[in-house]
Amino acid sequence: MNKKGEVCLGVAGAGRATELHMNALKRNSGVPVCYKHIIARRMEQVNAAKERYGFINASLKFDDLLNDPEIDVIDICTPPYAHEDMIIRALEAGKHVICEKPLTGYFGLPGDKEPIGKYVSKSVMYEEVLKSIDRIKKVIDRSEKKFMYAENFVYAPAVIKSAEIIRKKKSKILYAKGEESLKGSSSPVAGEWSKTGGGTFIRTGAHPLSAILWLKQQEALTRGEEITVQSVFADMGQITSQLSEYEHRHIAARPNDVEDTSTVILTFSDGTKATVIATDTLLGGSKNYVELYCNDAAITCNLTMSDLMSTYFLDEERLDDVYISEMLPSKTGWNHPFLEDEIIRGYMDEMRDFMEAVYFDRDPKSSFSLAYDTVKIIYAAYKSAELGVAVQP
Secondary structure, eight states: OOTTSOEEEEEEOOSHHHHHHHHHHHTOOSSOEEEEEEEOSSHHHHHHHHHHHTOSEEESOTHHHHTOTTOOEEEEOSOGGGHHHHHHHHHHTTOEEEEESOOOOOOOOTTOOSSHHHHSOHHHHHHHHHHHHHHHHHHHHHOSSOEEEEOGGGGOHHHHHHHHHHHHHTOOEEEEEEEEEOSOOSOTTTTOHHHHSSSHIIIIIHHHHHHHHHHHHHHHHHHTOOOOEEEEEEEEEOOGGGSOTTTTTTOOOOOSSSOSEEEEEEEETTSOEEEEEEESOOOSSOEEEEEEEESSOEEEEEEESOOSOOEEESOOTTOTTOOOOTTOSOOOEEEOOOSSHHHHTTHHHHHHHHHHHHHTTOOOSSOHHHHHHHHHHHHHHHHHHHHTSOBOO
């Protein structure tokens, strides 16, 4: 911490993830935070972020974060292909690490035929990802610094309340279902496996998957059991590429060698089941939920689209700066606006937990074990979809 007793923050990246993290941090006041340094790839982008969020310094070099002795924690909000290298270098430089999901992935090796999503075996990818996460684990295990996994679903109020209910009642989750679907990503590289490590399942399905894994662990801890994922069975495909340009006009997904639809079934070691759905084929905004069918309760967590408020507009006059919903092409007609988005989707409690973990020297709620399990299961799902059989992760 700096001389003022503040947690000193450095951020890598200046895109959407940074926006969500910084908006959440700005709403917290319990732990004093110094916004010391932000880096990104383009000077105009990083300067804009510096001014917007109030960072003291801005530059283009990750080394600037590593070499600043005041910086306590580095928040990695870069594309996933950069995560492994940045995590390892930050930890070895003596920094705590926050890492946006996913932890890592397969982005190609020398000699791979391109595009890798079409030509590289998912079984090979699975094995290489296991090596990647084990490399990261070894560095974390020998480091005295904290690794904090930025999975906001774990911090969403509805999911937190579900965990409280499960712990109090000692409920058994017999079946769980989760989904994140939208019309596709606004990122120009979202359709390239070499940049994203996969398609809609790793990009959006990771959220409900992590939430379900975390809730099953809450159940296991409360009941004094050990519950793991025993098998993964997946069906995935690329649907939107068959559309004509006219038919495609409302869909943002432009997959090259990645999936745009996925359904994954998990079987846990206690025999219970879960289904995770992620697609890039949903119009009207983003759909995020987790449903739990328990032995003594039924719980539905609607993160979005929620019905806290309804609007009806005939036009969008003077609404340019009014945020209604993510991935919503038009504000006209009936809509359900996002209210307190940083709170409802968990970003505020996520960043508060991370800052408190550093400030008070305690463990974060979302740590490396969840990041490890999530990416391992994601790539087991890719392997399953390719082989057409259930895979044991």
